[in-house]
Amino acid sequence: MAEQNLEAKLKNLLKQEKIQLWNPPYTEQGQQQGQQQGQQQGQQHMQELAERYAPLLRLPMSEVGGALESIRAQAVKRGRGNQTFRETSVATLELLLPRDAKKDPKVRTYLETRLDVSAQQVVDRVAEEHGLRSIKLILSGRTLSAERRLDEQGVKNHSKVMVLRVSDGELKQQLTEEEEERRSQEESVQRTQKGFQILSERDGSEDPDTTPFLEIADQKGNPLKIPPTEKKALILAMGFHEKGRALMKRKQHDNALCHLLQADQQFRKCGSALLSSVDNYAVLQLDIVWCYRALEALSCLEDGRSRLQRAEDCFLRCYGEQQERLLMIKGNTGREEVLFLRLYLLQSLLSYIEGSDSEARLQLSRVESLYARLRPDSEKMAQLMELGFSEREARLGLRASRGDLQEAAIHISTRRQEREELKQRERQKRRTRMEAISALMELGFSQRDAARALHHADGNVDRAYAILLDSSQDAQATNNNTEGGASPEMVEQLLYLGFERDSAEAALRLTGGDVQSATQLLLDNQGVLSPELLTPPSTSSSSSTPSSEEPSSASSSPEDSELVSEVLEDIAPHEEDYLDLTLEEESELISAMKAYLHREPAHT
Missing domain, CATH: 3.10.20.90 (Phosphatidylinositol 3-kinase Catalytic Subunit; Chain A, domain 1)
Incomplete structure (x- = not known):
């Protein structure tokens, strides 16, 4: 990292003096051709440049000279590359x-x-x-x-x-075990996407005990009304993000980055208004750059810098210029400050790599101020845990109360009470729903139809009953139309095309007497319809299904259930898990940054 910092500073100096190392006198034409005289002349001018810059940077001349030569070699290679690209x-x-x-x-x-x-x-x-x-x-x-x-x-x-x-290439294990691990890692992203795709298509009309679904809620736990297309994209984005964060905790940063980038693609499908109202997108940008850091891939400066800028802009829109919106919603800002600590720390790191030491020091001073306030106090943590609070609760409570022990205990107790009240509301909502379903079933409707109608009626039993009645009448009308719509002429047309009579009549019945659609249906099924399709539909009210744009999720296959269970395991059980940073990694990076920025200048 120090080499990148030095090269950035030298490039700035060269740019100010309009010096081009790939041109004479630093790179002679003869030098490019490997001639001895050209090499000596170029080295002499490079030496003079190093002698001039070394005192300015307060670094050894040999170190400055090596960095200048590296810049020159890169420039020459780039020039040759441009010529090669033009010609070939x-x-x-x-x-x-x-x-x-x-x-x-x-x-x-x-x-x-x-x-x-x-x-x-x-x-x-x-x-x-x-x-x-x-x-x-x-x-x-x-x-x-x-x-x-x-x-x-x-x-x-x-x-x-x-x-x-995306998989370990070292042969440390037996070949079969390594191959299994490779396949597992390659399938990870696909399995995650499919699992959350299934969850995104569930609308909550089924029993959540047997058919889990995800609901997007605000910071108070209240469900948000989001258009179906955006909701699906948002669930996929948040799902990939949760999986990526789980992998980050396991230090699997390469695999984590794959999932985080998938989350980024899904977030981009959401409307800008939605992204500007939630902090999830900003946290994702931080996590991506944090993975860049862990993988030592901060050479992606342009992408890293733009992501941090997007994160900062998003935080400002969500929380307010002075975090006033956050204060109004949550009553404090202490817990979210860890996000700004990581943001400023990464900005300091990028500034240093870009050669801007003064900017890096300024940002690092903000980081150290925040760190001093946010790092866990072991003694206060122990006192809170003796009161029966968890380590996470103690840490978040102390940050929310800015280290005040009594305020932290009150805050944690209040948060516990709020979560319990939310659970009670959910249980009451479920009881009310089951009572309404039972009432509709007593009127002769199936449990599944009653549940879906109730969902589309937003829990209103009268409206659900009206939906079910309308569906029954529509189904009856459709059956009457299809039964009378399959004329002998239509059947004969399909028989002439080589289809069996039973299949032809069933296809016409299913397509409402449309010969073209019936023909296509028969072709799609190789002319043979399943017994279920050949059987005329029942007209009883218990078989009616409310119309819905959403596909039914009641008949989930065992594979789907396994995928859903798998992805749900990676969702953090605590809603503020993303704020519960121990700051151990941040502490190590702060120490490294201080060491780089406070290096003793060498005598030249």
Whole structure:
């Protein structure tokens, strides 16, 4: 990280003096051709430049000279790459490899390729040349699609592409175990998406004990009315985010980043008004950049900086300029301050890498001030836990009360009471719902139909009854129309096409006498309809189903139930889990930043 900081400072100095190291006198034409005289002249001018800059930066001349040579070599390589690209259309990409795949951390890794090839071809080359298995390519925070061409996905000459490992390539275990682990990790994102897709399609009309569903609520636990399309995207986004956070806790940052980037794509499908009213999107941006840091991929400066800016803007909109909205909703701002601590810490880190030491120190001073106030007081934590409170409650309570022990105890007790009242309201709501379903069943309707009608009537029994009656009448009318609509001529048309009479009559009945639709139905089923479709529908009221745009989720397969249970395990049981940071990782990064920023200047 110190090397990046030094190179950034030198680039700023070179830019101010309009010095181009890839041109004479620093890079002679003869030097490019490998001639001895050109090399000596270029080295002499580079030496003079290092002697001039070293006192300004208060660093050893050898260190400054090495950094200048690295910048010059990169510039020359970039120039040659531009010429090669113009002449042959072969682009040069910089690869940000996993730490353990780098032979020398200080040496950059490049790959030459045409941009009209698929990303899969590049994946195969990287995997072969660097001994990696099961990798993904990330460009500006987006996963490159394996099937699509590079240029179609925004890859350009000199693009920086992050190589993300999604399974362990080391042969530390037996081959069968490793293969199983690889498959498991490759399927993780797909299983997570399918599980939350199932949950997003459930509307809560079924019994939640047997058919779990997710409900989007505000910070007080009140359900939010969201358009169905946005709700599905939001559930998928929040689901991927929860899975990613669970993997971050296990220190599986590469796999976590895959899930977090999927969450980012789903969040982008939501309306801007929705994103600006919740802090989930801002927290996700922080988590993505935190994974960049853990994977030492902060060379993605542009993407990291833009994500932190989006996070800060979102926090300001959600909480208010002075956090007044947050204070009005929650009564305090102490718990959310850990998010700002992480935001300022990452901003300080990026500023340092960009060579802006003064900005990095300013931001770090804000971080240290927040850290001093937010770090857990072990003695007060112990006193609260002796009162029967959990470690999480003690930590969040002390932050909410800014360290006041008595206020913390009151706060925790109040929060417990609020959660218990919310549970009681939910239990009462469920009891009322079951009583209403029983009342409708006594009128001859099935439990499933009663439950769905009640859901669409927002719990109003009279409206649910009206929905059921209308559905029964519509079903009866449809049956009458279809029974009379299948004329002998229509049947003969289908018989002429080679279909059996029973199937032809059933198809016409199911399509309301539409010959074209009936033909398509028969073709889709290879001319043979299932016994259920061949059987004429019952006209009893108990079989009527309220019309709904949502697919029924009552007949979930065992596989669906397994997927749902799997993804629900990764959802944090406590609604403020994302605020419960122990600050251990933050403390380590603060110490590292202080060491970098307060290095003793060397005598030159």
